Amino acid sequence: MAEEKVLQTNNQPEEVANLEKIVTPGQLVMKRFLRNKLAIAGVVILVCMFLFSFLGPLFTSYGEYTIFFVKDGVEFSSDDHKGMDPQESGVKINGKAKPSKAHLLGTDKDGRDILVRLMYGGRISLLIGFVVVGLQLAVGVIMGGIAGYYGGVIDNLIMRLVDIFYCIPTLPVMLIVSSIMVAYGVPQEYKIYILMLIMGILGWAGVARLVRGQILSLREQEFMVATEAIGLHPAKRIMKHLIPNVMPQLIVIATMGMGSVILAEASYSYLGIGVPFPLASWGNMVNTVTDPIIMREYLNIWFPPGFCILLTVLGFNFVGDGLRDAFDPKMKR
Incomplete structure (x- = not known):
């Protein structure tokens, strides 16, 4: 008996050491993310771009329209x-x-001043990205959650709606809406809100399909059966128990979607159907390259906003790739 007690006493430090090695899923994700050098580079790029865009104007003596x-x-x-x-x-x-x-x-x-307009243009481009991605996530999570949870006829109806939205060509729709706004004399300051609304409405289908697929695989698991047994309201089951299990995928989609939205806004503004002048955005600043003289002789006018778009999109893509790898339990590195 004495020997057994001694053995138990000697094993205690080892057990304590083993307990200390246990890490939470969040710590494991963070550890994997911090090991990814490209992801860290993406974070640094994004922090610099946010500081430049949102704090930079505080240190200038010029205004956006000066x-x-x-x-x-x-x-x-x-x-x-x-x-x-x-x-x-x-x-x-x-x-x-x-x-x-x-x-x-x-x-x-x-x-x-180009530098000052770059700062204010970054605010507009980044805010458009956040608003549009937020709108896409909100609509996509609700529609996908309802489709995946209820299934049956509701699922079929929502999925056919998703198929319809997948078939809508975004660029022609934007051109038509832009023409309608000009025809009806919509004030310039409202155009940016209409732009964000349309981009958000047309982009939720992919999120809905992902959420629906994840919820279909989760709704029959034991913890969901338990929530049904205790009589929890379906809305609470979806938002409190199902959606949190889809959060890793949503975070990755949101991060990588930011880059796509910024590129889309730049494309629309370049074509003259995006952020209206005199508001500055990186997209409508690049629009000056349509003048062949500016393109050939004034690199300082169009290259900086193009470079900012490139850096920002790269930053979001690097972070998105890093998060995707960090959330993947099969990743070894």
Whole structure:
């Protein structure tokens, strides 16, 4: 008996050590994510872009719409006339100015500081990404959750609706809506909200299909049978017990979807059906490349917003890939 007690006593530190090695699923995901160098690079890129876009304007003395003029070599702005009148003879807009100490990236064709508009444009592009992805997730989770949980006729109806939305060509719809807004004189400030609404409505089908597939595989498991036995309301069963089990996939979809939405907004703005001027977005700043003279001789006007789009989309894709690998239990590295 004494020997058994000694053995038990000697085994206690080993048991404690084994307990200390136990990690939670969240810690395991974080450990895998931090090992992924590309994912960390993506996080660094996104943090820099967010700081640049949301905090950068706090450290500038120019506004988003500030126009710069020049007379006899003296520059003044629409915010500070310095005793000069922009309507005077000899005063001209300081457009397409080369990079200088006063304007690190120069000015655009309308005499606005490119660096400042890059910051404000980043705000618009990133906010559009968040709003559109949030709308897609909200609609997709609700529709997919209902389809997967109830099944039967409801499932068939929702899935046919998903098929219809998959068949809708987004670009022609945006062109038609843009023409309608012009025809009915919709104010410019409302166009950006309509843009986000349409992009969100047309993009929820993929989320719904994913959520529905995951819920179909979960609803017959023991924990769901138990929730039904205690009489839990279906809405609570879906939102409290089923959706949390789909969160890893939703996080990955949201992260990678951000890059896709930013690219889509840039494409629409480039075509003139996105964020309306004079609001700045990276997409409508790149739109200036349609002028062959600007494309050939003024790299400083169109390259910076294009580079910001490239960096941001890469950052979201790197983070999305890292999260997908981190949430995958089959990943060994």
